Amino acid sequence: MLRNQRGFTLIELVITLFLLGILVSVTFPTYNGVYDRFLLQNTANEIKSALYLAQQYSLDESRDYCFELFQDIFRVREQKFGGRVVYRQKIDETIKVLPGYSSDATYNCHGTSSYSKFVLGNKKGEKIYIETMLGTGRARVSKIY
Template sequence: MKNFTFKKRKSLNNKTNGFTLIEILLVLSIISILSLISISINNSLYHKMLLETTANKIKSALLLAQQLSIAETNSYCFEFINSTNTIRVREAFVGGKIIFKEKISNQLSIQPFYFDDVTYNSEGNTSYHKFYLVNKNNKKIQIETMVGTGKIKISKIY
């Protein structure tokens, strides 16, 4: 008679410490969805902040023109140059000295509603001016200068 020896079978319950492909793909897809959401939120927040800070720069330039007019008893104007997307403050006569000049972002534009060069007389007064600062998402801020006083009014984003 022959001796038969039985070998033990390996158990099917051998567990490894790794992850399955499906688990890895599921985690990667969740991470990618969350990152896309955060990028779009950051992008809209960036455009909103760009709009607000540029509106404040324009307000500062308008106030500079007004203060220079009062201090030097001379007329100064604020103007927007569409071709170069630049704002500037200068003396209000032809060839007048440029006091302040700054290029604004190409992602913004100024749409005139009632807008010429905003000119302040020697007492710091101006006529009524109104224009819109618009970003690429079509969000806008309205900027107005008031008759007589020259006060500047900036609306909320809408």
């Protein structure tokens, strides 16, 4: 006498999990590239915000403030010997600061700065640059190229 049994057999579950594992392994590298691009864009936007912070501090306190970019951190500090650091943030280890470009931008008491260009890259070779405009001190972030 056969009973109407509902459910899956063990072999059906194993085959389903195997096929699902193959699908996940095929699509995972695609998401990894998206994450790298997102991290590069997000780091550039954080640097842009730190540049605006330096500009705002210089306007509010009528002092010179400096934005500095190193290989592993960026910071905003007072532009004098031993000046206090008002903001500091670590850069993700997958993001690299490319050499040969500016390493700092100084805002005077009027909130203006000279031209500076910072270039970041990720491990896939994609780049993005951040510029501070001459005279206005405004920051602009490019698209990833």
